[in-house]
Amino acid sequence: MDRLRNLASQKAVVIFSKSSCYICHSIQTLFYELGASPAIHELDHEANGREIDWALRGLGCNPSVPAVFIGGKFIGSAKDVISLHVNGDLKQMLIDAKAIWL
Template structure:
């Protein structure tokens, strides 16, 4: 759990994903479209991936990926991120965390 929290706090925007997950790809594309350059951790390509996936589930991530952190705070999964984007607050959170500048 500590390694996930540490990785999540190292950059303004962090996404835990799996390379084969289409929703993960969509969330990454959304962040890139908004001008963010998130740290992306592909759990299926990391030797500690299984351990990190368990930790993410312990934080309430269900499904475990994509798991999005902004400013070190757990935001949620794809559904949560899309809801924030639709209501306009995702961009605001990214600006406040200094993941994007406007």
């Protein structure tokens, strides 16, 4: 869990993903289109990916990816990110975390 917290706080936006997950790719693309440059951690390419996967499940992520952190705070999965984007809150969260500027 400590490793997860350290990774999640390294950049304004951190996404835990798997390279074969099309939903993960879609969420990554959304952040790029909003102007953010997230840190992407592909769990299937990380040496301790399985450990991180279990830590994400411990946070309530099921499935474990994509898992999004903004400003070091756990935001949620794809469903949560899409909901925030649709209601207009995601962009403001990115501005507040200094992930994007206007």
